Amino acid sequence: MQSIPVDTTRLGVLRCAIAPEVKIANSETQEVKKDRDGNPVYTVAVTVRQDRRRISVIEIAVSGEPTGIEEGQIVRVTGLTAFVWSMDGRHGVSFRADAITPVPAAAVQRKGGDT
Template sequence: MQSIPVDTTRLGVLRCAIAPEAKLVNTETKEVKRDRGGNPVWTVAVTVRQDGRRISVIEIAVSGQPKGIEEGQTVKVTGLTAFAWAIGDRHGISFRADAVTPVPAGPVHTKGGDA
């Protein structure tokens, strides 16, 4: 598999589309996938604005459960890497990150001062 580092600063605002979920190896037994260190792997679906108004959703795998992330929330993705894969006649791109963390909401400003 070829790994490609991704510059997240060029992706614009990243938002959580689907809250973190444990990545399952087997849906029947509910066995959770583990990384090489034995940590559970989680996935977070994130929206990415590629050009103008076109938005894509990518699923990002991360070791350990991301904390404090809710759907619709702006997130920061650290150490994002894309992997090109092929199995038989199927192929695609998968994504892995060192961390997906929530971006704290900024202060709310009201127009015209206090009401």
């Protein structure tokens, strides 16, 4: 699976659409997905809006529980990587990040709010 680094500075405003949720590896046993180091993997749905165009929603996986993130809040995504996948005739793009952190309200106000 090829990984593609994503330049988040070109994505515009990133806003949490669905707060962090633990990722389930097996729906029958409710086993939580773990990374290589044994940390639980969480997903965060994030809206992406570039240049006042329509909004897209992407789900981003991150190791460990992101703290302080609430729905509707502007977030910073660090180390975002896209992965192109194909399995059993299906295909798509998944996203993983090193970290997802809330942007303090004061920082948003200094930049003039969101677009």
